[in-house]
Amino acid sequence: xxxxxxxIQQVIENEPVALFMKGKPQFVMCGNSERALRALREAGAxxxxxxxxxxxxxxxxxSALSGWPTIPQVFVSGELIGGADIVEELAASGDLxxxxxxxxxxAYRSEDGSGRVVDVLAA
Amino acid sequence: MSGIDRLxxxxxxxxxxxxxxxxxxxxxxxxxxxxxxxxxxxNGLALLDxxxxxxxxxxxxxxxxxxxxxxxxxxxxx
Numbered sequence: 001x002x003x004x005x006x007x008i009q010q011v012i013e014n015e016p017v018a019l020f021m022k023g024k025p026q027f028v029m030c031g032n033s034e035r036a037l038r039a040l041r042e043a044g045a046x047x048x049x050x051x052x053x054x055x056x057x058x059x060x061x062x063s064a065l066s067g068w069p070t071i072p073q074v075f076v077s078g079e080l081i082g083g084a085d086i087v088e089e090l091a092a093s094g095d096l097x098x099x100x101x102x103x104x105x106x107a108y109r110s111e112d113g114s115g116r117v118v119d120v121l122a123a
Numbered sequence: 124m125s126g127i128d129r130l131x132x133x134x135x136x137x138x139x140x141x142x143x144x145x146x147x148x149x150x151x152x153x154x155x156x157x158x159x160x161x162x163x164x165x166n167g168l169a170l171l172d173x174x175x176x177x178x179x180x181x182x183x184x185x186x187x188x189x190x191x192x193x194x195x196x197x198x199x200x201x
Contacts, residue, residue, distance in 0.1 A: 069185045
């Protein structure tokens with residue numbers, strides 16, 4: 001396994017909520033990434049964001065790991081939840097909050113909505 | 124064949140029994156698509172697995188850049 005793939009795998013496994021997106025939460029570069037981020041924030045999720053744009057290998061390695069072809073991709077406790085459409089649908093039905101609570105415990109809500117950003121190339 | 128026709132053809136092949144199948148060009152630019160599929164194949168499947176079937180049907184245009192952005196809406200028939 002490449003070093004980059006291992007780093008991505010660690011983010012997926014270790015972060016409560018990992019969002020692989022185009023751009024950063026402060027400067028989102030794609031409508032679908034924006035939709036996923038908004039739905040997660042509204043559910044109070046403690047988001048850890050990874051920008052896939054700096055290097056095409058990030059997306060290649062991520063999709064090889066997840067088997068999911070498109071960006072964004074959302075993981076909760078290592079489990080692939082889906083892309084923007086799924087996250088929005090789950091948020092609308094209340095299933096997203098239920099999933100977060102089930103996986104992360106009832107006190108999952110993030111105190112600070114800004115979340116954190118991980119650079120998988122620097123790791 | 125235009126992108127929209129190619130997507131429709133691939134989805135029709137993958138979901139021949141679809142009760143509803145629609146492909147829309149969201150921006151008019153020919154690479155941002157909204158696909159809607161209602162099929163009995165989705166019955167009993169989690170949303171993730173429903174979308175996975177659509178992604179698999181569209182694997183080629185997703186890979187070769189025909190699709191820049193994809194929105195998916197799936198429903199079972201039950």
